[in-house]
């Protein structure tokens with residue numbers, strides 16, 4: 001069982017929380033977009049947006065920057081979190097463990113070249129995180145990996161469509177203000193991009209290797225995609 005599955009199991013009984021999207025310099029709401037064609041899929045709550053005053057760009061309406069949007073998965077894409085202390089990790093976070101009514105420490109390795117990747121991608125895209133992890137976990141990780149506030153929105157498990165305990169689908173329609181031709185999701189899980197595979201870029205799993213250079217190698221492709229008329233028409 002992968003390390004993140006341990007984490008998911010640990011938090012699976014945690015109550016549902018409303019997602020807070022951190023945004024810059026103005027406030028607003030996003031409406032939910034749900035296609036309820038599968039009874040096993042949970043209903044998604046309305047998104048409420050709390051703007052992050054420390055973030056410099058203001059692009060949530062998709063009408064100011066004219067950039068495309070790039071949603072980034074966390075686990076095994078940007079970071080790898082483990083319950084057992086590995087030989088190499090970059091930081092640790094404390095998270096609630098509802099099953100034990102206590103805190104648990106997670107050891108987090110960031111994918112090599114992450115800072116450079118975020119710096120470069122923020123020039124071409126409005127950056128979001130879209131994780132199947134809980135909101136608390138998402139915020140703890142993003143606060144650490146993005147001290148510059150380059151990531152302008154955070155979506156977490158509450159905004160995934162749960163098929164079963166391990167299968168969470170990510171619907172990019174939830175992120176308002178951009179046309180589907182301008183939306184991308186970088187993720188290591190085929191499940192995550194199942195709803196809109198033409199908008200997805202599958203990446204290799206990251207399990208903490210210091211020799212991983214995927215983020216460096218994908219920069220050129222993403223810069224190219226930032227300038228195409230319709231990302232869904234481009235083989236990725």
Ligand SMILES: [Mg+2]
Nearest residue numbers: 073075076188
């Ligand atoms: Mg993942």
